[in-house]
Amino acid sequence: MENHEIACRCGQKARYREMRSRRLLTAVGEVELLRPWYLCPPCHHEQFPVDAMLDIEKTDLSPGVRRMLALVGSEVPFDHGRRQMLAGLQVTTKAVERTAESIGADIANGERTAIERAVQLDLPVIVGEPIPILYIQMDGTGVPVVKKETEGRMGKVEGQPAHTREAKLGCVFTQAKWDEDGYAIRDQDSTTYTGAIKTAHQFGNRIYQEAWNRGWSRAQKKVVIGDGAEWIGNNADQHFPGAIQIVDLYHARQHLWEVARLLHRQRSRASSNG
Numbered sequence: 419m420e421n422h423e424i425a426c427r428c429g430q431k432a433r434y435r436e437m438r439s440r441r442l443l444t445a446v447g448e449v450e451l452l453r454p455w456y457l458c459p460p461c462h463h464e465q466f467p468v469d470a471m472l473d474i475e476k477t478d479l480s481p482g483v484r485r486m487l488a489l490v491g492s493e494v495p496f497d498h499g500r501r502q503m504l505a506g507l508q509v510t511t512k513a514v515e516r517t518a519e520s521i522g523a524d525i526a527n528g529e530r531t532a533i534e535r536a537v538q539l540d541l542p543v544i545v546g547e548p549i550p551i552l553y554i555q556m557d558g559t560g561v562p563v564v565k566k567e568t569e570g571r572m573g574k575v576e577g578q579p580a581h582t583r584e585a586k587l588g589c590v591f592t593q594a595k596w597d598e599d600g601y602a603i604r605d606q607d608s609t610t611y612t613g614a615i616k617t618a619h620q621f622g623n624r625i626y627q628e629a630w631n632r633g634w635s636r637a638q639k640k641v642v643i644g645d646g647a648e649w650i651g652n653n654a655d656q657h658f659p660g661a662i663q664i665v666d667l668y669h670a671r672q673h674l675w676e677v678a679r680l681l682h683r684q685r686s687r688a689s690s691n692g
Contacts, residue, residue: 424467426458432465433457442474443507445482483507484517491518529624536627544633550594551602552637554629554658555666556650558586561615587613588625590632618649626657634658645669 423431438455441448453468469475479487487509490498496514560582571580591609593602612628614621634640640661644650646669654663665673 424456424465426461426463426465428458428461428463430458430460432463433459438466441478442480443478443483443509444480445486445507447507479509479513479517483509484521487514487517488521490514492522533623533627536630537623544631544635546633546636549592549633549637551592551639551641552629552632552634553591553593553604553641553643554588554625554654554661555591555643556586556588556621556625556653557645558584558647558649561585563615583615585613585615586618586621587611588621588628590625590629592632618653622653622657625653629658646673 422434424434426432433456435455435457437452439450439452442451451468451474453466456465456467458464466475473481477484486507490500491514496518497511500509500511500514561584562581563583567583568580571583572578573580589609589611592605593608594605595603597603610628610632612624614624616624640658641664642650642654642658642661643664643666644654646665651663654661
């Protein structure tokens with residue numbers, strides 16, 4: 419039997435009135451949920467404690483369905499996500515959009531809080547076995563965005579507006595073995611990722627927090643890999659002092675080719691003038 423009275427936000431007692439039903443979409447289909455309804459006589463505030471307990475207040479979607487919507491909404495356009503819903507659930511495109519954005523905002527708020535704590539050196543103690551080698555890798559790439567996202571930003575061509583924003587990406591992984599030829603082998607399933615459209619300074623705090631959570635303090639050897647960009651080197655110096663800094667092979671070859679091309683051009687000019 420349900421309690422006849424529960425606490426109300428006004429300080430008085432809300433009284434049990436009756437059982438009321440509602441429809442709820444779950445991962446196994448739509449169900450009817452019967453739960454107790456409480457009403458506070460002084461302030462007329464109503465409560466459904468079961469809704470709060472099941473995390474279904476102000477929504478017709480169960481937590482499981484909301485997670486499914488957020489997953490497909492983060493991977494593909496919202497309407498495609500609606501049509502790809504598992505278990506044949508019927509949902510609207512707007513439901514995918516609102517749910518994905520709501521859960522995304524919650525995740526972003528959690529990340530922001532964790533990063534702010536990391537900046538203040540209020541970091542959790544990460545215990546575990548020593549890590550032979552821990553790698554941090556960073557890079558950036560331009561991604562197309564809507565016009566309002568580039569207002570006031572100059573493009574790479576002088577006098578032209580920007581059409582993209584730089585998404586900065588980072589990953590952290592470990593390595594403990596080498597193959598027969600002496601090449602490092604990344605530990606299977608050891609890679610975690612972080613990314614955002616942020617300034618270099620803001621992203622530096624983000625990748626530092628990710629590296630700390632992965633066991634930076636327990637790593638016996640620490641390596642930062644990048645493409646030679648100044649912002650990556652600055653972040654490595656600030657957040658990962660003492661780490662070995664490596665230019666990845668692809669970009670090392672690219673930089674070497676540029677040097678060779680310039681040298682060849684100068685020699686060609688010298689030969690023609692001679």
